Amino acid sequence: MDNLQNLLDGFGHVLTPMNLLIALLGVTIGTAVGVLPGIGPAMTVALLLPVTYGLEPTQALILFAGIFYGGMYGGSTTSILLNTPGESASVVTAIEGNKMAKAGRAAQALATSAIGSFIAGTIGTLLLVLVMPQVVSFAVSLGAPEYFAIMLVAFVGASAVLGSSRIRGFAALLIGLAIGVIGIDRVTGQQRMTYGVAQLADGIDVVVVAVGIFAVGEALWVAAHLRRKAAEVIPVGRPWMGREDWKRSWKPWLRGTAYGFPFGALPAGGAEIPTFLSYMTERKLAKRPEEFGHGAIEGVAGPEAANNASAAGTLVPMLALGLPTNATAAIMLAALQGYGLEPGPLLMEKQPVLVWTLIASLFIGNTMLLVLNLPLAPAWAKLLQIPRPYLYAGILFFASMGAYAVNAQPFDLFLLLALGLLGFGLRRFGLPVLPLIIGVILGPLAELQGRRSLQLSGGELGGLVGGPVAWVCYAIIAVVLLWPLGRLAQRAWSARSGGPDDGPDAGGGAGGGVGGAGADRSASPTSTEVTP
C-alpha cells in the first residue's frame, strides 16, 4: 500500500492555505465555465496557461484539476434549471433533470447531481490510486474493433429510448445521424454535407445541437403558446432530498460510477457514452419506468455520477502513460511541459510528489464542490420562479452567448436559431429528442471506429470482430436482441398451441425487424397498451 502512503503525503502538500485557496479558485472558475455552454474546461485551461506560469507547477495543476472537476459540476446546473447543457457530458442530465425542475423538484435534482458527482468523483479518484497500472494496460490493449463493438452496444441500448412511437423514434435518430455526418470526414479528409459553408467544416458541436434543440426550441414553443395558455407557476417544493430520493439515488450513483470510470480511462472513451449507458440502464431497471420522461430522479443521479467518474478515469492514461485522451488533459500535459517537466510514462517515477499532490487536490476539490453546490441547490431552484417571459429571455441570452463565445462568429447564432426551429418542429410533431442527440454523438464515433477497423484489417469484415472485449459486446447485443424475440415466440407458441408449423416462420419474420423488436424491450410493460 505504498500508494496510500504517497497519497497521505500528497494531502500534506495540498493542505496549505495558499493551495487550498487556489483549489477554491479553480473549482469556482470551473463551475462558472461549466455553466456557459460552449466554453469548456479545455478552453479555459488553455487561456489561463500564460497566467499560471507565475505559479508553482503543483499549484497550477491544482488550479487545473479544480477547473476540470468544476466544469463537470457546472454543466449540470444549467442542464437541470434551464434545459441548457453547458457540456456535452451533461446533455443527458437535462432530459430528466429539467422535467424534475418543472415539477418543482429542482432542488432535489441539483442535490442528487451534486452528491452523485461527489461520490463518483471520490470513488473514481480512489480507483485512480488503486488500479491505475492494471487499467492502463487493459485500456491500451483495446483497438478500433473493440470500440466499434462498444458503440454498437450503445446503439442497441438507444433503442430503449425511442419512445412510444417507434417510427418517430427512428426518425429522430436518423435526423441525429444526419447532423452527425456534417463536417470533415476524418478518414478521407473530405467535407460532407457542408454545402460550401466553411464554418460547417468542423461539424456542429454537440453542445450547440443540444442547446439549440432543448433550450431555444423550448423557448420558441413556450412563446408560441404563451398567449393562449395561462402561465402555470412552477411549484417550489421541498428544499432537500427526502428519504425516498436517497433510496432511489444511491444505486444509480454507483452504477453510473461503474460506467464512467472505465470509459474515461479508455483512450477513445469519453464522458458522453457512459452517461447514455447509465441513463438507459436506469430506465430499464427503474421500479417506475413510467416516470421516465416526466422527471425520474434516477435519470439524473446515474448520468451525473457517470460523467464525473469519467473525468477521474481520464487522468489514468494521462498520469500513467502521458497520454492525453481529451482536450483538457492534453492542455494539462502541455502545461507540464511549460514547466520543463516531462509528462509521460516516467512521470510517476520522476515526479511522485507532483502526481500525488495532484491526486490529493482532486479529493479536496471534489469536497469543495460539494460544499459549494449543495447549499446553493435550493437557492438556484428559486431561479425558476422568475416570470416566464423573463426566464426564457434569460435562457435565450445565455444560449446565444455560449454559442457565440466558442468561435465569435455570427454564423453560429444563425445555426443555433436553425436548430431551435428544428427543436420546435420536433415538439410540434412529437418526435423524441434523446435519440437525435444519441445519433449526433454516437454516429460519427461509431462510423470512425468501424471504418478504422476495416482499414486495419485491409477491408476484411473479420476485422470488425477483434478481441475478447468485442466478443462480449456482440454477445450482449445478441442477448438483448434475441431475448424479447424468444419471449415473443414463446408467447405466440402458447397462445395458439395448435399451429407449431407457424413457429419458425414467425421467428424468421420478426428477425427481419430486429431493431424494432429489440427496441421496445424496456417498454414491454407498456408495449401491449401502445399498439394502436
Add this chain to the structure above:
Amino acid sequence: MSTRTSTPRPTVLVGATLAVAALTLTACGATAAKDTDSTAAAAGAAPASNLQIMVPNSPGGGYDTTARTAAKVMETAKITGSIQVFNLPGAGGTVGLQRTVNEKGNGKLAMQMGLGVVGAAYTQKSAATLNDTTPIAKLIEEAGAIVVPKDSPYPDITALVAAWKQDPKKVNVGGGSSPGGPDHLLPMQLAKAVGIDPKQVSYIGFDGGGELLPALIGNKIAFGASGFGEFMDQVKAGQVKILAVTSEQRIPALPDVPTLKESGIDLVFTNWRGIVAPPGISAADKQTWIDALTKMHASQGWKDEMAKRGWTDAFVTGDDFGTFLKAQDQAVAEVLTTLGLAG
C-alpha cells in the same frame, strides 16, 4: 489575482484583459519607437500597438502555443507593443486563411500557420490559397519520426521499407492527423520516395498523439509517423522505437537514430510553422513584421522558449520564405493530386 479571476470568460474578454494589462507596455513601446527615424515612424513604428496574430485553430494546439509564445516574447522584450492573439478555428485552418485573404491590405494582422494549412487548403478545396498571402517568416520546425512498437518485427528502417514495398496494403501506418495533415503527408512522401504508389498506402488517421500512441503501444499498427517530440517520453520508457528521423541532420536528442538520407532514402521532411500576412499590405508593413520577428528571433527569451519546448530553429523571412512556401505547396499538391484529394 484580479486578472486571473477575470480570465476564465470567453476569448474576447481575455483579449480585453490582455489589452488592458498591456497598456503600460504600449507606453514603453511608443517611447522606443521615437528613436527610429521619422520616415519609418509614419508607417513602420506603428507596430507599437494594435498588432494582431490570428490562430486558425483552437486554443492549446501547436499553432496556438507558437503564436502566444512569440507574442509574449515580443511583448516582454518590448520589440512591439501588445499583440492580441485570437483564435479563428475551422476546417483545418482554411476558415482563418479565408479571413486573412479577405483582410486585404490590413498590415496589422498576421496569421500563424504551417504545413497543416498548406495541406488543408487543398483537401478542403479552399477558395483562398496561401499563394494569395504575403509570406512573412518561417519560425520553427520539427523533424518527423518513423516509429514502431517495441516488439516490432522490423529492426531498422530498411527492413520496414522492404516489407512495406512487398505488400503496402498489409502494412498499416498511423499518424496524428487527417488526410492532408503533416502526419499524412509524411508517409505518403516517404512511400513516393521509396517507390510505392501512395494510393496503395494504408494510412489510418488518429486524433493527435493521444490516440496514436495507444495504437502503437497496443500493436494495432505496423508503424507510426509523426513529429518526433510526440514520442520522446515513450522512447525513454522503452515502449516504442524510433527507426529514423526525417530531418537533414541527426537530432541531438536522438543521437543514435539515423536520418532517412543516411539510410539511403532521399527524403527530408519537416513539419514547420510560420507566419503570413494578408495580401496587398504595404512594403513598410511587411518590413515591420519581418523586423519585429527578426528581433524576436535574436532575443534570449525566444531561445529559452525554443529550448524549453524542444522546437528547432528554422528562421527564414520574406521572399526566401515565399520561395520555400511555393516549393512546399507544390510537393503537397503533387502527393494529394495523386491520391485524388486535391484538384
